[in-house]
Amino acid sequence: xxxxxxxxxxxxxxxxxxxxxxxxxxxxxxxxxxxxxxxxxxxxxxxxxxxxxxxxxxxxxxxxxxxxxxxxxxxxxxxxxxxxxxxxxxxxxxxxxxxxxxxxxxxxxxxxxxxxxxxxxxxxxxxxxxxxxxxxxxxxxxxxxxxxxxxxxxxxxxxxxxxxxxxxxxxxxxxxxxxxxxxxxxxxxxxxxxxxxxxxxxxxxxxxxxxxxxxxxxxxxxxxxxxxxxxxxxxxxxxxxxxxxxxxxxxxxxxxxxxxxxxxxxxxxxxxxxxxxxxxxx
Numbered sequence: 001x002x003x004x005x006x007x008x009x010x011x012x013x014x015x016x017x018x019x020x021x022x023x024x025x026x027x028x029x030x031x032x033x034x035x036x037x038x039x040x041x042x043x044x045x046x047x048x049x050x051x052x053x054x055x056x057x058x059x060x061x062x063x064x065x066x067x068x069x070x071x072x073x074x075x076x077x078x079x080x081x082x083x084x085x086x087x088x089x090x091x092x093x094x095x096x097x098x099x100x101x102x103x104x105x106x107x108x109x110x111x112x113x114x115x116x117x118x119x120x121x122x123x124x125x126x127x128x129x130x131x132x133x134x135x136x137x138x139x140x141x142x143x144x145x146x147x148x149x150x151x152x153x154x155x156x157x158x159x160x161x162x163x164x165x166x167x168x169x170x171x172x173x174x175x176x177x178x179x180x181x182x183x184x185x186x187x188x189x190x191x192x193x194x195x196x197x198x199x200x201x202x203x204x205x206x207x208x209x210x211x212x213x214x215x216x217x218x219x220x221x222x223x224x225x226x227x228x229x230x231x232x233x234x235x236x237x238x239x240x241x242x243x244x245x246x247x248x249x250x251x252x253x254x255x256x257x258x259x260x261x262x263x264x265x266x267x268x269x270x271x272x273x274x275x276x277x278x279x280x281x282x
Contacts, residue, residue: 094116095164096110096113098110100115105118105126106148106151106152107151114157114160114167114168115167116170117170117173117174121177123177123178124182126175127144127179129141129144133253133254134185134192134249134250134254135253136182136183136188138183142179149172149175152171153172154168185268189261189264189265190265192253192261193258193261193262198262204263205266206266207263208267211271215270215273215274218234218237222274222281225281231281234278235279238275239275241271242268242271245264245268246268249261249264249265249268252264
């Protein structure tokens with residue numbers, strides 16, 4: 001199967017240049033990048049496609065040089081975020097009517113009543129982290145999370161009104177959701193891209209032939225692993241690849257290259273899927 005997988009990958013490299021790979025993953029008739037025709041024999045093509053489908057069902061096609069096209073502009077997303085911040089300044093406490101600032105997300109500074117949760121919470125604002133950055137201090141994030149958990153614990157509102165208890169429950173759910181997103185690099189990257197109007201990256205596929213080969217072969221290795229020692233080696237290899245991808249992703253975000261960040265986020269998503277398969281079998 002691995003030999004067939006290599007065959008279809010080699011053909012895919014040629015197809016990426018000449019347009020031989022259809023959007024649905026089927027092979028089309030066309031001339032290659034060179035002057036002579038370079039089509040895979042029908043039997044080999046069928047065998048290669050079967051190997052690729054067995055090794056990685058999620059991967060349907062790829063073009064080695066293509067980049068995604070996005071219609072939404074980051075500037076529009078930034079303007080929307082500014083409007084949301086402006087609306088936050090217009091809030092008042094439901095209990096005493098005190099004007100609330102953007103920092104008064106959870107409690108009224110005057111009567112200390114819990115405030116209702118925002119319908120569109122900004123996760124970085126939940127933890128007062130400032131502007132959205134991919135680089136997050138994990139221990140600091142956890143400390144902020146634990147502090148909010150303690151303040152919103154149900155025991156602290158056992159004698160409060162049913163309405164305030166409901167608000168506390170809503171706010172605790174927002175804190176949990178925000179932490180669940182920001183603590184994971186992959187989810188954090190998706191969130192930042194979504195906020196910038198690049199949510200379509202979640203439907204992207206791998207465009208790096210070498211990474212595609214790793215994904216295909218790793219699935220075979222995981223499925224055929226005979227003992228935990230072999231799985232542990234696969235996990236170490238996956239960890240190194242994941243850490244490298246996260247470093248490149250952080251660099252792309254710092255440089256403001258969101259298209260490249262979207263591509264790297266897609267790569268990280270496939271790497272994490274392999275990791276989940278390894279951990280599940282350990």
